[in-house]
Amino acid sequence: MSDTDVVDFEAVRARFPGAAESTYMNTAARGLLMRESRAAIDVMLDARMHEGGDKPMMFEAVESARSRFAQLINAGSEEVAITKNVSEGLNAIIAAIEWRAGDNAVLCLDLEHPNNVYPWRHAARRFGVDLRVVTAVDGIMPVGEMIDAIDDNTRAVTLSSVTFAPGFRTDIAAIGQVCREHDALLLVDGVQSVGVLKTDVAADYIDAMAVSTQKGLLGLYGMGFLYCRNEWAERLTPAYLARFGVDLGDGAHEAALGGDDWRLMPGARRFDLGNYNFMAAAAVNPPLELMLDIGPDKVEARVVSLAHRLAGGLLAMGLPVCGGAPGPHLAGLVAVGEIGAGQHDGTDDPAMQSLFDYLSENNVQLTIRRGILRFSLHMFNNEEDIDRVLELAAQWMRKHNA
Ligand SMILES: Cc1ncc(COP(=O)(O)O)c(C=O)c1O
Missing domain, CATH: 3.90.1150.10 (Aspartate Aminotransferase, domain 1)
Structure with missing residues (x-):
């Protein structure tokens, strides 16, 4: 178009x-499904029921979803990992940061969904991260206070692009720019905006962003995307690791077994684990295609x-x-x-x-x-x-x- x-x-x-x-x-809870999503799931289920399943077709659905999502947010597909939901994406990043003594993280607990509160409370207990909590005024993310709270010990800042209640937008770029100056990672919960609002991770200086597919992306529960900017991904060590997070060379299945010379996958793919929610990947492709087509x-x-x-x-x-x-x-x-x-x-x-x-x-x-x-x-x-x-x-x- x-x-x-x-x-x-x-x-x-x-x-x-x-x-x-x-x-x-009710998209803020879960969006509606397209007819084409239902049809794509049916094709996959039929293959699964009659022939045990068509694995190349299943992987094709995952890789198409990954690259369409990347295009939607102005990222490269190697900067996108496949997750289960928002919580898994946020936790993957927080647990992969090498926290140092004295590090702090800036956030507004009043406005975050509980799934972007407990991972931080957990990090405070586990790694001793100092949580610098700012207070919301009239439901608006307090950008100025957040910027004031950032210093050279700030390792991460988190925010929602649009809050789950009352649903106002955050001026992400203003905070993002300051994060870049301080080498602090900006981690965004994007689930209330992606698919609905235009998202440009580069223009907003976003370093990592977690979403799930059942809301604005109009897919199913049980699948999410995690964007992680290449420069940051290379500095992060995943807490969980499995086959898809390891660089095994040309599609080899078990090449690294026994050897100690394995490497993490480049970029965000190091956060991919094992087999995917293939049905959910099939379901999210039609709406992603439609969003890209409309613009x-x-x-x-x-x-x-x-x-x-x-x-x-x-x-x-x-x-x-x-x-x-x-x-x-x-x-x-x-x-x-x-x-x-x-x-x-x-x-x-x-x-x-x-x-x-x-x-x-x-x-x-x-x-x-x-x-x-x-x-x-x-x-x-x-x-x-x-x-x-x-x-x-x-x-x-x-x-x-x-
Ligand atoms: C801002 C926000 N973050 C996270 C979630 C949910 O997280 P998860 O996908 O991990 O269940 C929701 C809603 O369910 C939400 O509105």
């Missing part, structure tokens, strides 16, 4: 059957414009949209309620719980995280979805205020 082509997003929507079956605003900038523009329409509409009704008027903080996620007024899947605010229940009863799919309602969008959403939610919210307001 060339730059001047107008994208037919209704044709894109038609490839996701689930988009017609509910008002689906990540066009996907982003579409999703962000829908998010603006939703946030603006809800705000005009007097609902407490986090972050207020739509602006540059907004990604593909619109959050409503008071941050921290509850937990996972429930809010302590009876009005917001009632709004959530009303929307759910009317076939809108969304989630509650940290006590706030989370409407999360992707390229299969359209204006009608937004207007349907605005209409339901208006009905709820009339009932609620009656």
Whole structure:
């Protein structure tokens, strides 16, 4: 697709059957599957059922997914490892750093998902890493405070590109530049943005980034990608090692057995372990191909414009949209309620719980995280979805205020 082509997003929507079956605003939990993903899994399952499985086809699916993902984030395919999920990718990097006495790591615990909190608490206990914790203000990643906390003993900085709640964007490049100056590794949890927003690891000075495939990448659970910049990968020693992480030469299966002259694979491939989640690789290829075909900038523009329409509409009704008027903080996620007024899947605010229940009863799919309602969008959403939610919210307001 060339730059001047107008994208037919209704044709894109038609490839996701689930988009017609509910008002689906739950990509932040898990995205919808394309028909083509189902078909690709079926082909693999048929081969597995009838012939025991077609291994070259399975590996082809993994390598296509790896190189498409690399292209999507402006990396080389040798800079991408295949993992199980975000947690595994983050832990792989943290455990591979050679921590020295006095090293510190900078992070904002308030805004990170628990899966990017416990690996750091663990590193503090295991390796004595000094955690320099900064505090979020109004749900925004405190870039200035993070930069101020970085010094020559900072070995790593971590952040989410978009937080899981309230879903605002982080100014990654500003922190990335400072990390580069201090030779600190910038580790990003990219799962709430990759596939939805355009990602350029080079422009943002990202050193490593972990994602899973079931959210914005519109694939299955149980597979993730770990980007690691070549220069950093060569300095990292994986905590786990198996066949695919070892440079065995030309596809040799057992060449290094017995010898002591083996080497780690160059780049991020040293983090690959054993056999892959081949079904999940088959499933993620069609959406990756579609995103590359449309262009990540066009996907982003579409999703962000829908998010603006939703946030603006809800705000005009007097609902407490986090972050207020739509602006540059907004990604593909619109959050409503008071941050921290509850937990996972429930809010302590009876009005917001009632709004959530009303929307759910009317076939809108969304989630509650940290006590706030989370409407999360992707390229299969359209204006009608937004207007349907605005209409339901208006009905709820009339009932609620009656
Ligand atoms: C920001 C963020 N990180 C991590 C996760 C989950 O991590 P994992 O893929 O390891 O289960 C989620 C959501 O499930 C998330 O929103």
